[in-house]
Amino acid sequence: MNNMNAIAWLLPIIFMIHDFEEIIFIKVWRKRYEHYLDNCTMKKKPYADFRSPDEFSIGVEILFVILSIISLFSVFFNNYYVWYGFLFTVIAHFVILHCKICLDFKHYVPGIVTAILFLPITIYIMYTATILLNFTAIEILLSCAGGAVFTFIIFGILKKSEKHFESFLIKYSNGQN
Template structure:
């Protein structure tokens, strides 16, 4: 395995470690900070669109599979443009969602700790990968815009499916096993 292939697998790995923090803490965080969330004047309150950890976990699983497939396809075809766009998008997510969320909410927001830890690592990955792949400004711009657009589409689609996820989970729990 060459160096770029090994680096490429960091995308789904870092994503999952980051999202494990969110999955583990979002329920208890909501309980602890519900009063602050209710009193907050924020336009978009952190994790307000997820009704349960179960629903959130389904979305995380789908994104993990997508990122793993993007990584695998990038390695197979030795073309890292889409992969590069997604590592950029996740790095930007650390800033736009978690750093901004903590600054506006003035309290811990799930995902913030791994965002602090991974932001410099991701920036370094982007730096060395840019040099390794010899990406020029056009490659970088197209990859980042494409990654952000596709990432936004995936996020919006999963958000619209949230109620469907909840209904499927409820349906599964209600259907009894016949003997």
């Protein structure tokens, strides 16, 4: 892998494969682990704010489009600062969210399998990109910090929009849209 244009497209691909695991398993996982979730003493229970797979899928679609646009613009303009920052946040997401929650919960949590599988791959992609892009330490730091800030903003907006997603789906199912 020595071509940044090809490497850039791995970001939305890895993200989507990872989120497929979550989309497919969250509903049945909640049913299977209902007893554990009810008796869980964790401060924030895994997927406690999850309402429906349909609603979750809309958020995933929006994130996929954003990551695809980031990859497209990175390739088109040969500028990978934003892409690099978002790759960093995907790695942080795997470690901080999925690995930590799975260890705290002490059971399977949707997303952990692909997080574990993709963690070494994404670290290798970031290592390779760092070499190919020849980023300085300051560029790496600013890119990663910027990616983290943008990710928190995007997740915040999506979180606030979830109830609108659900009401849209309900209206649509009732023939109102």
